[in-house]
Amino acid sequence: xxxxxxxxxxxxxxxxxYPPGEKPHDIEIVHGVSFEVEKGKVLGLIGESGAGKxxxxxxxMAYGRGGVKITGGExxxxxxxxxxxxxxxxxxxxxxxxxxxxxxxxxxxxxxxQIMDQVTEASILQGKFSKKEAEARAVELFRKLxxxxxxxxxxxxxxQVSGGQLQRCxxxxxxxxxxxxxxxxxxxxxxxxxxxxxVLMAIKEAIRDTGVAALYITHDLAVVAQVSxxxxxxxxxDMVEYGSVDQIINNPQEEYTQxxxxxxxxxxxxxxxxxxxxxxxxNVTARYKGTNFDVLKNINVxxxxxxxxxxxxxxxxGKSTLARVITGLLPPSQGRIHFAGRDLSADLAGRSSEDxxxxxxxxxxxxxxxxxxxxxxTIIGRPLELYFxxxxxxxxKRIIELLDEIEMGxxxxxxxPAELSGGQKQRVCIARALAAKPKLIIxxxxxxxxxxxxxxxxxxxxxxxxxxxxxxFLFITHDLATVKAIADSIAVMFQGEVVRYGGKTDVLSPPxxxxxxxxxxxxxxxxxxxxxxxxxxxKMESAGN
Amino acid sequence: MRIxxxxxxxxxxxxxxxxxxxxxxxxxxxxMAEVVSRDVWLPPSSEFLLGTDNLGRDLLSRMIYxxxxxxxxxxxxxxLSFTTGSVLGFLAAVLGGWADQAMSRFVDLxxxxxxxxxxxxxxxxxxxxxxxxxxxxxxxxxxxVFRLAxxxxxxINVMDYVEAAKLRGEGRAWIIFREILPNALSPLVAxxxxxxxxxxxxxxxxxxxxxxxxxxEADWGGIVKENADGIVYGIGAALYPAVxxxxxxxxxxxxxxxVLNRTTSLKGGRG
Numbered sequence: 001x002x003x004x005x006x007x008x009x010x011x012x013x014x015x016x017x018y019p020p021g022e023k024p025h026d027i028e029i030v031h032g033v034s035f036e037v038e039k040g041k042v043l044g045l046i047g048e049s050g051a052g053k054x055x056x057x058x059x060x061m062a063y064g065r066g067g068v069k070i071t072g073g074e075x076x077x078x079x080x081x082x083x084x085x086x087x088x089x090x091x092x093x094x095x096x097x098x099x100x101x102x103x104x105x106x107x108x109x110x111x112x113x114q115i116m117d118q119v120t121e122a123s124i125l126q127g128k129f130s131k132k133e134a135e136a137r138a139v140e141l142f143r144k145l146x147x148x149x150x151x152x153x154x155x156x157x158x159x160q161v162s163g164g165q166l167q168r169c170x171x172x173x174x175x176x177x178x179x180x181x182x183x184x185x186x187x188x189x190x191x192x193x194x195x196x197x198x199v200l201m202a203i204k205e206a207i208r209d210t211g212v213a214a215l216y217i218t219h220d221l222a223v224v225a226q227v228s229x230x231x232x233x234x235x236x237x238d239m240v241e242y243g244s245v246d247q248i249i250n251n252p253q254e255e256y257t258q259x260x261x262x263x264x265x266x267x268x269x270x271x272x273x274x275x276x277x278x279x280x281x282x283n284v285t286a287r288y289k290g291t292n293f294d295v296l297k298n299i300n301v302x303x304x305x306x307x308x309x310x311x312x313x314x315x316x317x318g319k320s321t322l323a324r325v326i327t328g329l330l331p332p333s334q335g336r337i338h339f340a341g342r343d344l345s346a347d348l349a350g351r352s353s354e355d356x357x358x359x360x361x362x363x364x365x366x367x368x369x370x371x372x373x374x375x376x377x378t379i380i381g382r383p384l385e386l387y388f389x390x391x392x393x394x395x396x397k398r399i400i401e402l403l404d405e406i407e408m409g410x411x412x413x414x415x416x417p418a419e420l421s422g423g424q425k426q427r428v429c430i431a432r433a434l435a436a437k438p439k440l441i442i443x444x445x446x447x448x449x450x451x452x453x454x455x456x457x458x459x460x461x462x463x464x465x466x467x468x469x470x471x472x473f474l475f476i477t478h479d480l481a482t483v484k485a486i487a488d489s490i491a492v493m494f495q496g497e498v499v500r501y502g503g504k505t506d507v508l509s510p511p512x513x514x515x516x517x518x519x520x521x522x523x524x525x526x527x528x529x530x531x532x533x534x535x536x537x538x539k540m541e542s543a544g545n
Numbered sequence: 546m547r548i549x550x551x552x553x554x555x556x557x558x559x560x561x562x563x564x565x566x567x568x569x570x571x572x573x574x575x576x577m578a579e580v581v582s583r584d585v586w587l588p589p590s591s592e593f594l595l596g597t598d599n600l601g602r603d604l605l606s607r608m609i610y611x612x613x614x615x616x617x618x619x620x621x622x623x624x625l626s627f628t629t630g631s632v633l634g635f636l637a638a639v640l641g642g643w644a645d646q647a648m649s650r651f652v653d654l655x656x657x658x659x660x661x662x663x664x665x666x667x668x669x670x671x672x673x674x675x676x677x678x679x680x681x682x683x684x685x686x687x688x689x690v691f692r693l694a695x696x697x698x699x700x701i702n703v704m705d706y707v708e709a710a711k712l713r714g715e716g717r718a719w720i721i722f723r724e725i726l727p728n729a730l731s732p733l734v735a736x737x738x739x740x741x742x743x744x745x746x747x748x749x750x751x752x753x754x755x756x757x758x759x760x761x762e763a764d765w766g767g768i769v770k771e772n773a774d775g776i777v778y779g780i781g782a783a784l785y786p787a788v789x790x791x792x793x794x795x796x797x798x799x800x801x802x803x804v805l806n807r808t809t810s811l812k813g814g815r816g
Contacts, residue, residue, distance in 0.1 A: 327712055348711065356714040369705040373727035383713060436713075 005078060005180055005213045006037040006060055012072035013055050013064065013237075030055055030237040032073065037181065037230075042207060042214045044224035044245070046260070047234035048451035049422075053217045056234070057183045060215060061098050062090050078180060095122035099174035103186040105166040109158040115169050116154025123177035134176060141172040144209055145202040164195035168202050175210055182207075184216045188223060192314040192478065193522040200226060201535050219451060221260050222524035225249050226531040233257050249526060261526060263452045266459055266485040270504045273489070276341070277302040278439050278472050279309075279326070284335035286325050295321045296332070297496045303489070305439065306466060308473040310483040310504075312519065313493035319476045322493075323442045326474070327361055340439050357387045360433035364445035366425035370417045376403075376428050377413040383435040402431040405468070406461060423454035430461065434469060442474045447482060459486055480523045484508065492516050548803070555799025562612060562793050569613040573606040578761035586772075586780045598782055599771050608785055611763035616793075618679055618758070619744035625683030626744075627737060630690025635721045635729070637691070638698035649695070652688045660685040661750065668756045678757060682747055686740055693736055697729040731805055738801025742794045749790055765790055 013030035030052040037043045045053040059070055062082045074081050082093060099122070102108045109118060119141075120134035129137060135154070142150035145168040158166055167187055174182045187203065188196040204227045207214055218224050224231060224245075231248040233240040233256065241254045252258045279302065286296040295318050303309040311319045324330040326337055328348035337344040340358055345351050363369035370379055380399050384390040390398055400410050406427040417425055426446060433441050443462070447455035463486055466473065477483060483490060483504075490507040492500040494515045500507055512520065521534045548556070565572055574594075575581050580601050587597040595604040637645040655663075667681050701707060707724050715724075749766030751757030758764040760771070765786035772782035 329708070329712070351714075353714050356712060359712075361709065361712055363705045363709070365705065369709055371706045371724055371728065374723075386713060386715070432709075 004036050004076070005039045006215075007076040008036070008056075008059070008073065009034050009076070010073040011056065011059060011070070011075065013052065013059065013068060014071040015068045028071070028237070029068070033232075033234070033237075033239050034073075035230075035232050035239075035242060037213050037215065039180070039213055040211045041229045042216055042227055044228035044231040045215060045217045045234060046219065046221055046224050046231060047240075048219060048453065050236060051234040052237040053219075053234055054185050057185055057215050057217045058100070060181060060183055061094050061100065063094070092126065096126040096128065096177055097179055098181045098183065099177065099179040101167075101170050101174045101182060101184045101187050103189055105170045106158065106163065108170060109166065111158050113157070114154065115156055115158060115161070119154065119169060119173040119176050122173070126177055128177050137178075138172060138176055141175050141206070142169075144206050145169075145172055146198070147172075162195075164191055164199050167191060167199050171199075171203055171206060175206060175212065178210075179212060182212055182214045184214055186218050189218065189220070193480070193524075194314060194518050196223070196524075197522050197531065197534060201531060203227065204531065220524060221249075221263075221452075222526045222530075225526060225528060226524065233260070245528060249528065259453060263456050266456065266463070268463060268486050271304075271307050271488045273302075273307070273503075274304045276305075278305045278340055279303040279474070280338040281322070281326065282336050282338060284322075284325055284332045284337070286321060286330055286332040288330070294333075295496050296325065299335070299498055301491050301498065301501060303440065303472050303474060305472055306470040307488040308466065308475050308486050310475045310477060310487035310490045311493060312477060312480060312483055312490060314478055314519075316495075317493040318496040319478075319493050320444055321496075323361070323444050323474070323476055326442060327359065353387065357383075357436045358439040359442070360436050360438040360440070361442045361444065362426075362429050362433050362446050364448055366422065366429050366449075367417070369429050370425065370432075372417055375414050375416055376420075379417075379428060380431045380435055383432060387436055398435070402435055405434065405465065406431045421454075422450055423457060426450065426458055427461065430458075430465070434465065434471075437469070438471055440472045440474060442476070444476045445478070446475075448477070448479065455482075462486065480520060492519065551799050552803030555796040555803070558792055558796035559800055562616065562789075562796070565609055566613040566616040569609045573603075573609040575603040575606040577606065577610040577763055578602065579606070586775050586778075586782060595785055596782065598768070599775065604768075604782055604785065607763045607768055608765075608789065611765045611768050611786060612789060614675075614758055614762060614764040615745060615748055615766070615790075618675060618682070618748045618764070619741055621679045622682040622686065622744045622748075623737060623741045625679060626686035626690050626740060627733070629683070630687035631694040631726075631729075631733060632721075633687070634691040634694025634696075635698045635725055636717075637695045638702050639717055639720055639725070645695075648691070652691050655685070655688045656692075660747070664747070664751060665754070665756055668751070673756060673759055675758070678748065678751070682744060686744065686747075690733075690736065690740065694729065694733065697732050698725050701725045701728050735801045735805035738797045738804070742797055745790060745793060749786075 010032045011030060011034070012028060012032055014026050014028045016024050016026050018024045033056055035043060045056060047053050055065070055068060058065060059075055060077065062075065062085065064070055070083060075083050077093065077097060082090060109115070116135060116138060119138045120131065123129045123134045124131055138154055139150050142153055147153050147165055147168055153161065161169065171187070184203065188199050191199060200223065216224055216227055228245050230244055232242045233248065233254070235256055241248060241252065241257045248257060249261060252261050281299055281301045284296055284299040285294055287294050299322060301309060311322060313319045321330065325332050328344065328346070328351055331346035339355070344355055377399055380402055381395050384395050384398055399413060403410060403412060408424060408427055420428065447458050450458060459482065462473065465471070475486060487504045489503050490501070491498045492507065492515065500513055500516045508520070518538055521538055524530065581603050582593070582597045582601040585597060585599050585601050587593055589596045593603050593605065595608065598604045598607055633648060637648045663685060664681050671677050702725065707720060710720055710724050748757055748764065749769070752764050752766030753770045755770070758767050760767060768786040769783045775782050
């Protein structure tokens with residue numbers, strides 16, 4: 001037991017659920033999970049949403065979030081079963097022996113207090129260091145984590161540093177009390193890809209330098225492969241596979257792990273441009289009302305019928321604004337939108353019903369894109385009613401056809417969005433767009449909120465539907481792996497400008513401009529040692545740094 | 546499905562009050578303004594269950610007919626304030642811009658005048674009839690409903706599904722009644738209970754001050770006023786309508802709370 005820092009045996013976790021119209025009852029969400037972490041080693045916990053990864057991570061601090069109870073098993077930290085400890089001992093453990101880094105640094109820091117006070121709070125409270133010692137250690141950690149101006153950054157407030165920097169500050173916060181174990185809960189998920197690799201590298205080096213052990217929770221296998229020694233794959237609260245990184249990545253045994261490793265391996269051949277593009281964006285410049293800053297600067301792109309143009313860039317690059325200009329929600333200050341052989345009116349009010357029908361949109365958050373008070377049948381049926389005047393049995397028949405196209409059964413017709421899974425919701429949104437028989441669908445980050453396997457399914461479906469319906473996609477995304485999978489042509493956007501544009505093969509072949517190179521190299525690859533390779537070879541620092 | 550005990554009590558009382566109000570002529574033992582005894586303020590007896598009032602009328606019958614008047618006026622005024630307030634509130638949220646500004650500032654103007662004083666001024670120059678009472682109360686209260694409806698609708702108006710409806714080319718009516726209204730219903734229903742109670746109190750206050758329901762018509766506020774002098778002699782006739790107002794207020798609140806809880810956790814609910 002001595003060399004094992006954390007030993008979890010047959011851990012069972014339960015929660016009370018409150019289904020509407022039924023009596024509240026207890027369910028088990030983690031069914032007997034066992035693993036060990038040695039001193040100075042990193043264990044990656046990986047799985048889709050609902051796999052129980054965060055719940056298991058928090059159990060290492062003997063903590064259950066809102067209504068979650070640890071119902072069985074043992075959690076040993078430094079040779080003590082902490083589930084049997086009294087509250088005083090647990091208090092010494094949390095923030096002392098075991099610390100926690102959460103996904104959203106912006107939501108976890110107190111906006112009214114300086115970063116230094118928050119970073120050193122736990123160590124001072126636990127009596128590990130005096131204020132002076134703790135601050136010296138914090139500065140040391142800031143330096144190790146590659147934060148600019150480490151002596152003074154602690155005097156800033158959380159809103160005065162970037163998202164990537166704040167995430168590193170939180171890592172410093174977790175490492176400050178010299179813990180034995182840090183629980184990282186999706187620390188890079190909310191960051192842009194280019195920022196992610198810097199934070200990832202900083203975390204990896206900090207773990208190595210301080211010799212701390214860590215539980216690293218994420219849904220992205222490629223990320224966890226860069227920082228972990230061992231990986232535990234979870235699915236719906238069950239252990240699927242547990243082994244070394246090398247074994248999981250290069251030689252996965254279970255079917256589920258194999259699927260996770262081979263995710264995004266869709267192969268899509270680039271199509272040749274046809275004679276007449278369906279969409280031509282010409283010299284478009286746009287700004288939001290009341291600002292004097294152009295969000296889009298002289299954009300020129302074309303999209304051919306039945307093809308996919310991927311618009312790639314980081315947050316703030318203007319890609320969603322481009323979608324708003326094309327749909328007419330934001331009239332451009334200059335330039336024009338040529339669509340299906342005609343010029344589109346700049347603002348929505350001036351567009352004909354035919355313009356609206358032929359140009360559909362699918363949103364990032366399927367949850368908010370569907371009225372929670374309408375059934376699937378109403379949601380898909382409305383465009384049929386509005387554009388084609390379908391009613392009664394005729395409409396129902398078409399709805400069932402559309403449900404069939406998105407691989408969902410007729411039984412979904414009377415369900416509400418709240419009764420669907422994330423992937424099903426996005427499928428219904430796709431069906432609603434298809435119902436209008438559009439020539440172009442704008443897909444705004446449609447897979448970013450989904451688990452990798454579910455996202456894969458959606459991408460395959462979109463490609464399939466493109467073949468059947470001959471519809472063009474304008475695909476907005478920050479994820480280059482998605483782009484590689486589905487695009488015919490690519491426009492890379494940076495600070496409101498298209499910096500690289502052309503066919504997929506051309507855009508993805510060297511020589512690259514510095515920004516495209518940074519973006520391309522930042523996409524985590526499912527191979528060991530990728531992180532170090534990228535950091536060593538890149539030409540440009542990321543903007544979030 | 547189980548109804549919590551508090552909501553059940555509220556439901557029973559609310560139903561009982563509405564039942565009595567609707568069937569008052571069949572339930573009341575005597576006529577509304579019928580003088581049944583030479584003696585005023587008789588104590589409760591088997592003949593007059595709550596005793597008699599200041600003019601020797603049966604107090605129970607007065608209470609039953611009074612409840613009918615009070616509840617009818619309050620219900621009608623609530624319906625009026627909700628239809629005008631919520632439709633205009635949604636419209637302001639959807640239209641935005643100067644239309645929203647004009648409506649919202651007008652509402653601010655009305656709300657800056659205490660509604661009781663406003664009502665007293667209006668009612669002292671107009672004939673005090675029940676339709677006018679309902680109009681005045683409904684109009685004054687619709688400003689509060691407008692504010693709530695607008696605030697809720699502004700939140701819903703920025704949701705992606707409303708944007709999707711606009712991109713689809715839906716008209717304002719569809720956006721207001723099919724996209725916004727169903728999602729704004731639960732806060733509005735809960736507010737409806739509170740506004741109804743406020744209406745009961747409002748009409749009772751006006752009647753107590755002599756500018757509401759006019760005698761010999763009975764209503765709870767009026768009964769308190771008529772029998773208030775009895776309190777000096779230790780006669781509790783004025784307490785019955787007061788208790789009736791209080792129990793109705795509490796019951797309706799309990800029901801409104803329950804409705805709010807249920808609708809927010811219902812399938813498709815926003816909670």
